[in-house]
Amino acid sequence: MRLFFKGAMLAASLSFLPARPASAYDMDCAIMLCMAGGFPPGAVCTAAYAEMIRRITPWPSQPPFGICSFAAMPVAAGGPGGAMDLDISGPEYDWLRRSRVLWFDGQSHETREEPRQWNWNIRSCDHENSTCHDxxxxxxxHAPWPASFQSENDxxxxxxxxxxxxxxxAVMVEYGDYKGTMGHSQWIHY
Incomplete structure (x- = not known):
């Protein structure tokens, strides 16, 4: 009984201390987790989506997500302890590596001698926004760009x-969820 009262007194005294915020996943982890679910509605995924778009919006453009650092399992529980980076090289993360950053650039001009001409380019970059190709x-x-095009993810x-x-x-992100269902952001004009 005495031990119960001591515990209650300790709990009551601790309740007057200022609360510390609970540590959460970093933003890169939030982007990956929300992407895995197809960016479901909610405050966390809305913020993660906005951060992904902010990163790809020029300049300087960054990858839509980086390295997800998370708290590792404690040593006492048989884990390595400390913090570690999520390794996305395994086959279970194929859906994440299929993410692409798509860039569009289009112009139209007319000279006195010739009718209006159209030029356009679509570039596709990997999930790190580093390896790109047209x-x-x-x-x-003599015709404007078509209404649609086929991406690398079909x-x-x-x-x-x-x-x-x-x-x-404009720029957009094409991404898939953990089931392999593809989605994409809206085009962001800049």
Whole structure:
């Protein structure tokens, strides 16, 4: 009984100390976890989506997500202790490595001697936003860019809209969830 009262007194005295915030996953972990679920509605995933878009929006552009650092299992529980980085090289993270950053650049011009011509380019970069290549590069077309194109992940994606414009640049993220279902962000004009 005496021990119960001592415990109650200790708990009561600790309750007057200022509360410390609980540590949470870092933003990269939140982006990956929310992406795995297809960015479900909620405060955490809304913030993670906004951060992913902020990172890819120029300049300087960053990868949509980085290294997820998380608290490792404590040594007492048989783990390594401390903090470690999430290794996404295994086959269970194929869905994450399929993420692509897509860049669009399009212009239209007209000279006195020739009819209006259209130029456009779609670049696709890996999930680290480092290894890039052209999906489409068209110069001197007498027709505007088409309504949609095929991505490397076999999605039919619309070209960026926004009304009649003779110059347009935009960026988007194409991502998959843990089941392999592909999704994408909206085009972000810059």
């Amino acid at each position: 999906l489409a590069r068209v110069h001197g077309s 999605q039919t994606l619309d070209y960026p809209g926004g009304g009649i414009s003779f110059f347009r640049r």
